[in-house]
Amino acid sequence: MTASLGLACLWAIMATVIAMLPSRDHHWRAAYVLIALGIPLVGWVTYQNGPFIGMIVLAGGVSILRWPVIYLFRWFKSRGSNPAE
Template identity: 75%
Template sequence: MSLSLILAALWAVIANVLAMLPSRDHHWRRAYVLIALGIPLVGFVTYENGPWIGLVVLAAGMSVLRWPVIYLGRWLRRPRA
């Protein structure tokens, strides 16, 4: 297993542990940190293992951070003035 996949698995474990802990801001601060660490990690996985594995890791990250993805989709679809 490559270093990038080990780091991606570690990211997923940390994300799940952080999700189990209580939070006053509904986990948004933790989500921002996970996104900031996850975007370069997906690039690293894609670089080392190819685009298909990169897409699998991206889908796994999006399933963990589904509410930021939902809000991004709503923000992109809203009417512009």
């Protein structure tokens, strides 16, 4: 296993532990940190292991951080449906 895959596994464990802890802001601050760490990590995994493994790691990250992705798609949808802007 490469170092990038090991760190990706550590990222997933860290995200799971954070999800189990209580939070006043529904884990949004932790989600921002996980996103900031996860984007370069997915790039590194893709660089070292190829695009197929990179897509698997990306899918795992999206499944863990599904609500920020859902809100992002809702935001894109609301921006595209209003032609007056």
